[in-house]
Amino acid sequence: MDLQRVCHGLTPAWFDYLRDWDRTLRGGNYPETTRYNYLLAVAQLGRYLIENADELEAGDAAQDPTEVERGHVEEFQAWMVTTRSASTALNKHKGLQQFFKWLVEEEDLERSPLDRVKQPKTAQTLIPILGDAETAKILATCKDKGFLSLRDEAIIRVFYNTGVRLSEVAGL
Template identity: 55%
Template sequence: MPLLDLDTLTADVSHIWVGFLRDWDRSLRSANYPETTRYNYLLAAVQLARFLAEHSPDPDADAEDPTEITKAHVESFQAWMIETRSAATALNKHKGLQQFFKWLMLDEEEIDRSPMERVRQPRPPKKLIPVIPDDDTSRVLKTCKGKERHRP
């Protein structure tokens, strides 16, 4: 069973978004993008569309039409992703949306500027990797000194 079922993925999204997403998927397929990449890209756009249908921060822009999306829309979506998922997930969505709006601007010439143009990437927190304490390191090195090897 394929990972990507576009009809299921876009079931509750406006017909305007669906039309663009079908065209984008065709473009991605024709460029031989892997199914997993296409799924992640399309999912990011679908999630943005769903979010904006419920929580549009810019009442002057038509969130039902991807060509009307603003920086405020994207930033609100990213903030929501960070709050409800994680910064790493928000970063993944940011990268997918960059590709979608780049395609809308350069390939389709539907928009003059990408709303992603000045949206900063979410910064996932740095994970600290535990380091062996100095005492333990000294003991390991002391054990390794000399020519004798101990075998159990």
């Protein structure tokens, strides 16, 4: 992961905190995708504060993450819901929660600005499940007995019978 790229446009103070937090996450053996998503959430908050510093009265917070207040986070979250989605805002919320929790643990903050910030509500969406007919059509694409067809059929059956995630099958 290119931390310089993730932190593009942030002040040195924001970058230093993100670099140190990334070191802690790496030391905790967090997966790279988790680290990236967490760091991106914090970097996006930092850039949002820089771009909206005057309107949000966030000049200090735009320079230093230890100056972020509850209202700044709520405005960022509302902006995320409006410009992205509630699900995206929820993911960012979780990343920010972890970052500010770490700042409290490091004793750089007495209290997290997210302590009383509610998570964005997301609509419960049901994931469509393939029926027997759709599954049969997919398995029919593996009709010959060559290695690739047998492999593909095995992978499809693992997905179908266990509900496993793609990343989990890829790790087998």
